[in-house]
Amino acid sequence: MTATTNARSGGHRAHHRKRRRPVGEPPPLPREFSRTAWILLGAFASLTALWLTGIHLYEEMGIWFNEREGAFLRALAENRTGWLTDAMEVVHTVGYTWAVPVIGWATLILLVVAKRFRHLLVYFGSLIAISALVSPISWDVARPRPWGLEQLAPWAGFSHPSLPDAQLTAVLVGVAYSLVPNKAYRKVFGLIIATVVLLFGFSRFYLAVEYPTDLLYGATIGATITAAAFLLICPETVFPVGFQRGRTAHLDLGGARGVAIKSALADQLGFVIVAVEAVGLADSAGSTPMRLTPADPAAVPLFGKLYASSHLRSDRWYKLGRTLLYGRLEDESRFQNVRRLVEREDYLLRLMQDAGIRSAAPMGIATITPEREYLIVTEFLDNAMEVTDADVDEAIIDNALELVRMLWDHGLAHRDVKPSNVMIKGGQAYLIDVAFGQVRPSPWREAVDLANMMLTLALRSSSKLVYDRATLLFTEEEIGEAFAASRGITLPSQLRKELKADARDLADEFRALAPPTPRLSIQRWSLRRIVLALWVVLLACLGVFFGIGNLQGIGLL
């Protein structure tokens, strides 16, 4: 390893010899291939095909099972006792009538509260899929209730496979995958599921409502379909289940991912990192930011932002919501993949550096999982603070407004100017988090950048002071234009919150200081927006209609 001085970062960093990953070698964090899910589904499909084929080809097979299992049930019936019968009736009532709707609804509500909508969709969808699968199979097998025995508990339809067992297993397995936070707890919960399902099943044998293979097949369907759905659509590494406070966009930096980050930084960028710790999570929604501590104590730390598919999805949902509410803002097409998102941010960082606009110096991009997770590395602005934590005097105001002037002069827009993105270090203002930046923006976008910067600075000073300093770099007409365009959605949510908490109406104060300027509309109507809105309403209605229509079918009513 050699130590080199990096002119940009102004410090030292330890160099590790970079290493190209040869063809065939797995990446730092291999893509989670849900082998388990496919094996489960494959085994289930094969066994189902074999079973149904056997029953159809060999009628004797069905009769053989009926007789053997019937003998077992008769033995149970002949040895019934009063107290055990009462107990089994209670167990059956709880499992048949209450367990599925109570557990199902509780889970759905918890998932809504936790904003785990993907898990909610998979949970609900699994129940529908199971109900839809059991019906045609049961019609095909057409197995009546146990012969020669009186059924002592409620039942409905053919007995094979057992729909109540399938539904009970499904709601419990769904809880395991959507609400139980880690694998260790899940194993324990798995034992609980098995116990509950077996107990319920035993009550149904005891009360002569179904045969043992009805339970076996029903529970297998419930467990397999639900588990496979969660493993395929909500893999743990991308959609972790946890109850810590924080945005769902933030990925866990420990475990395999932490090791992968260190290895990727060493091999691809030559940085030897000993610690990876999350920073600034509260104000970041589109990535997982982190501080990277080098092995060399003399070296300056680095800043990293991890982007993954989940961030891409958040970006898409955010843009969809904004399109529906306000129309698509200029150049708001979504990123096709994570790589493009990261490439763009790196490009904008380099543009800003070339233009002399103070921002964190880019250090490169590392692949964590190809096409799924990338880490963009920049210098860490050590000892920097957010502008609203600094003593905002004239010098800082001038410095920060100068950044906006430079953006305008170089045909750039930041598009996310807010307190957490304006850092002060050594009396100088820096713009960070340029992921939303734009080249050759519209005049409207440039105006919004100016307004947001002035509002940010005014939070810790005064509108009069900021206005007066701004007139040294911008015309009064330009400032008037900035505040004519600025309201609501044009303000980043952090800035909006801070302005709301401030007793002053800073935006109005600026409008009063600037020349009167007609309000600029931010509503943009287009055929696309109308069609999109109609589609969303239609899909929502269909979803509600079919969802409610199926609540009884899946046991939630």
Place this chain on the structure above:
Amino acid sequence: MTTRSRLVVVVLALLLLTSCWDSDQGGANVPVPWCDNWGLLMLEAQSVPSARLIPCVEALPLGWSAAPAWVDHEGTSFVLNSSIAGTEAVTVDLLELCDVEDAVRVPSDISGTERYEQVEDIVSGFSGRRTYVFDGGCTALRFDFGVEAAAALVNEVSLAVGFVPREAINEAVRTATDGREQLDP
């Protein structure tokens, strides 16, 4: 589109399609109870363990169709639709007890049963009830015709709905198992 996205789209499409499946609580939907569907007849017989006769669909006259049945521990129910009389023109229920208090007893066309008739409305079409009472149970046919010409349509229903003796179903189980099993305890 990634593989996972395609998978999500396919799953959503399947969910929407499968949600059209009219699956009732507890899988109570069973196929049309034809009189030669012995598996379903056994299940119907188990729904009213004491019923001596089990209703089923014998044959469908022109213009009639039958819908899947509902079978549970309380009885069996299925409907017949008519291109003339409308959907759910006839509902057939197998029950342990039937209310014939306001009905009039008439000679029965089914051996071993008592037949009761009750007319409810003849102004806007025809609605009424025919109940067959037999040992251990009863079968109620509710007519709801949106048109006139009720007499001809009721006659057609008589052709559509048949009865299988419980003993025949029991015998079917014994035959299939060489006498080792039977339907009833």
